[in-house]
Amino acid sequence: MSNLKASPVRLRLLITLLLGAVALGVTLYLSTAVVRDLRLLNSARSDNVQWTLSQAEVEFLEYDLHLNTSLGNLDPDLRTLRREFDIFYSRINTLRQASIYSALRDVPEFSRNLRIVQTFLDRTVDTIDASDTALTGALPELIERAEAVRPNVRQLANSGLNYFAEDSDRRRSNIAVTLMQMAAVVTVLLVTLLLLALYLAYLNAQNVRRRAEIVQASERMKIVTGTALDAVVVSDAEGRILDFNAAAEQIFGYSAAEAIGADLGGLIVPDHHRAAHAAGMERMRVHGEKRVVGKGRIKLEAKRATGEVFPVEFAIQSAQTDEGEIFIAFLRDISHRVKAEADLVAARDQALAGEKAKTDFLATMSHEIRTPLNGLLGNLSLLRDTKLSARQARYINNMDTSGKLLMNHISDVLDITKYDAGKLHLRPVQMNISTLLQDIIDNQSGAASANDTTLDWGWIGPPADWIHADRDRIQHILMNVIGNAVKFTQAGRVSVQAEVLSAPDSAPELHVTVSDTGIGMDDTLQSQIFDDFLTGDSSYDREVGGTGLGLGIARRFVQALGGGIDVESTLGEGSTFLIRFPITPIAAPAATGPHRRLRSGELRPSRVLLVEDNEINRVVAREMLVAAGHRVTEAANGKVAVDLAQNKTFDLILMDISMPVMDGRTATRQIRDGNGVSARTPIVALTANAMAEEQQAFLSDGMNDILTKPLTRDGLMQVIANHVHRDTDPPAFAKDASKAVAGAYLDDLRETLGVEALRPLLDRFVTEVNDTLAFLADHHSHAPAEIAARAHRIAGSAATLGAVELRAGLIAVETAANAGDEKGMAKAIAALPAIWFVTRPQMRADRDDAPDA
Template identity: 55%
Template structure:
């Protein structure tokens, strides 16, 4: 192939040179002929004119000689006159003398001669006798005109000389122009030849490049793992790559020229394929060509169907439009994807199974805990010896601690399952931090540690975030700092700043404790990691607190970290996005229902006998009437026949579960169709809670059940009533931690002191003595004491009194102060 290309290029160049030489030779030959013809034409005209003019004088002299002859030969005279006359007539009429006649001098001379001829003709034409008589007159006329005849010949010669000069100059000018034109033509031909040579070189180079490209393309196609099939506009295969041979099992020689639909398209798709090809031929409409990769089924030579990934492009050639198809066998990938989907389904099923298992275990653990803690709660209302009361408190502390661990594990499960709900509401950031500081101040005092907090930058009290998650995180971080710091200091710093993308909250908790080792610092947020795993450690914990905190911060789209060096304390920090807001009507406020509850007629549907007895005794101790049902079906039947004030419905029961029973009660026309139904369950997963409400339940009581929680639930008599947020009388977990830190004896002593201080405070506020500033100060002091014991309801009311006193809202103070005695009584009862 290269030799043939070189030969064609050499032949092209030789042809161009020969063509140029041939053109130049033709031009030279034509120029020579033109010059010769011009020269010959000029010579002929000159000789004729010169001879004619010279002969004019000769013929006139011959005529004059005959006039002087003696005797005069009249016939010869007349003949010579006629010759001269004819010559002059030729000069006057012939076109060859037209140029000379145009000369003024020549024309005047010719006119004089013609007058002479006109005067002489009558005499010449007379008879011989008269002619002989008039010969003297003819001689006189001839002598008179003889100078004119000589001038005519001379003028003709002058004119001829001038015309010859003009013609020579014209010929020379024409020849110069012809030479210039020839030179220009020769130069143009030279440039054309050079350009042609360049074109031949470019074409030759491009042809070489095309050959190299074709070689590379053939190599790429030949080594490509994707099959390449080229067909014409009618679908006939014109190229079939080696990879296509491997993929489809056909030999290239066997399929060239065959219809592509008959070779690789499965029978059930050939109709659509043929229709598509016909549509492209008739209308040019393309559905697959140029549309990227698509997935289709293809057929091998053995009839096997398999999935392919296909991309088709079109190109226009000299023979018409062609279609290039790139095909990839994706059988392995499809199988792998199917396996991944199956593995994902198995993983999801396993995750669901784990969630269901944990929910079941939560129910199974909380159910006996409900019995244990409920009975211990009932034992508080009986007469106990001091030792029995102490043993009971220890048992209750252990049970509550076990419940906390179960809740921690479920929090982790909810996060890992993606079911941790985040609710962003307006919240008072300063109050939240102050609550945490107040709740940890007692433990800090026991450790000899100073605990304080402050703002870094301008205070931003009201923000929008999830107060429950944020409180959990900060409580854990501050609690850890207080627990591990002895005779030192714990400082909490809060700042709200903008980073160009929004507002962010950063909280740093710095302590002067022992610090963290490098390896522990990298693992401190992992599950079940504690700072000290020795049996003699003086600080307890499961190692889940920081793991849960990290999950909560991540759920809030934030970050959490720690900076620490061994022996130099720790600085834990969180950084989360928030939104600056102003206080509004939707802000979280305390809702409290105090006072005694009128006796209610209550149906308890519970399959566990111990739990049923606990709930029954709690309700009966409060003066309520209780009817029991052992499963959901019994509960439904009793609810249809009797109108109850309240139904407590367990969820997991034999015969009929609580959700089904609730739906049937709501759907029927029974006596209790509109009665409030509260779920009594150990299942605390959020999606399950939502499902309970969708089934028609009005609320949820979580096992293990406490008298305080039961009292708060019974206070909500109106099924349609909703409140933004309700607080229990005390925060049981916080109260347990306080009791654990202080010890039983110290705790009892501090509780008695708190009871006395709170009685004095209520008496002081009820009397109405003091100005608003004094009321605010007293309420603030009382709120701090209540926070130590986790008395959240009492503390919130005191904070409202403080806020009202500071703002001058004297109308709200009486109602808030009037609620204090009942809150005080309920709080002391719960603390006992």
């Protein structure tokens, strides 16, 4: 306790000494400044500087006097005249160059007169150094010059003397200020000492009172520890128990008489922790290392008198006493809490396992249902190509409609699963919201007309046509809400209004209001309308049908966009849905020329490797490809596909993902990493899984594109159109032809060289690029330095001819080759054929537009 009392006293003493040291330091500093300034005032250096200024004027007068004396003398003393000039010249040179006058030279008046005098000296020096005859003849002119410069010499000396006089005044003022500061500091120091004396007297009185309070506090502490619900155990540095309160007796089963004086480790520490406890006590005694003391609450185990080991939560603090260091441990029996936590964790794990099982079940079932559904819809597509009666065609259309409806329901379930599992990721793109709304209105106009309903839309305020947002999610939301409004409104009106609301401290929000005059909802249905599988109970609702998932998914999508959806409705009068979410308005993108889609008939017959374990899906895809004139090789798993790609050349590989023996991702990586003849062939994933993060993983494995099931003829043909070149190399991806070539370069060349001279130059460039692509296709057989040199040479030609995209691609190859980055080099080489695919048609000498790529 004496140590505890002494600590504040020591702190106050330390603060007092520190303040005294600071005051003494300030006083010494100010004294030093005063002494320094006095020395400067007494310095002979200042007198010498001013004497030199005055002497400069005196030397000029001596020189002027000898000039006038020499003029009237038949035998002038030219030697003395020259000496006087040299002395004056030396004085001025000292003023001009000496560092001691550097501050003086910054004075404008002194500097101006110094330049004038220096000019006078420079003009006179040649005359002074001339022969005696010439000097005698020039005496009148020298006198005239001297008379002209006399005022400037006078002003030069006066301005310098004024400067130093003012500087001396300034120094004396500084000394006066410093002396005043010193006096203020001394005064403050004396006042502080007086206050400290009063404070020490106050502290002395406080110490007397606190001594009595400590005695009372000690008595209260004994009462508190004796009645505490937590065990309080006090021990010394040797581990002997000094105090053992009533709660400790109840928790551990020992009486205080039994515990006090006993070894702490042997009494309450379990056997399997005793060695660690002994080692910790030894560390504290020898090295003073404390690993648990003062570290807050710690969970561990303790032992009762019965030998039962149970969990406890304890905290330990140490204190210094006259008898040495003691340790106070506060222990709490947490057996019941640990059991409750274990039960809670088990219940949580069981709930999470059930949720995961549900999610996995829905995802698996949606995938498994897609697979046979793919075969069903594919066979229906093939069946349409056969000769059918009108009744058969109607049945097939009905089956196709039902199949697509089933596919939509599966997609809805998968979307819910992804959202609830936290795997629903947004894919924002540039989009025109006005165009999207118009498309949805056009799509629903037929259903509205069938219900004798008017359907319209418009903007409130200025429109925000172009935004950066997730088009698919927004389309799904609006289609569901507007479709429901149309579905539940007969002989009425559905109105859609869009408005952009801006706030100064947040992103602008798009508000879309969908109002209808339909059947409306009561309060109970309004509160549940966004729940899953809710379809209402009106007769009209049962007539139109539905799964009840649409609005639930719409709400999830709106929340994923960072917005919300609300509804207000009156039964029998209609409903109003308000959809709101933040948007990022953007400028309208630059218009591009019309893009012509390649049709299957325009493509050369291609060699396609079809990798699919499901026989029905394999048959459907094969029939679609063969019907389009392509040659198909089939593989039932990824291992067979790897072997085929090693030895056979294919123009395209269609790769299923989930397969036995070897899955599609592993097969893709092995094909890409190998040196087979089809190692660089475009690979398109066939999958029923549309999760964005998994699609990204497919692309990172080396796949070029993704085709989701169920397969359609148009989808297959477009994939072939995108990835199989009609003439030579297959492009790995589509490029924007408008950016591939800088037309200004070719225009300049046409005007400079002429079309006839440019044509053979471009033909030669095309040949060189084709040869280079063939050379790089076998890059494994060439040294990186050779590849870099070849790419560098062609990149220079590409830059000259304006093939900017091709140049950038070749520079990427060169950079990767020089850095020894084999993967980066291979990736850059693989991208070149697609760039050349859109660049080559524009490498023409005439000005005709390049054909569509």
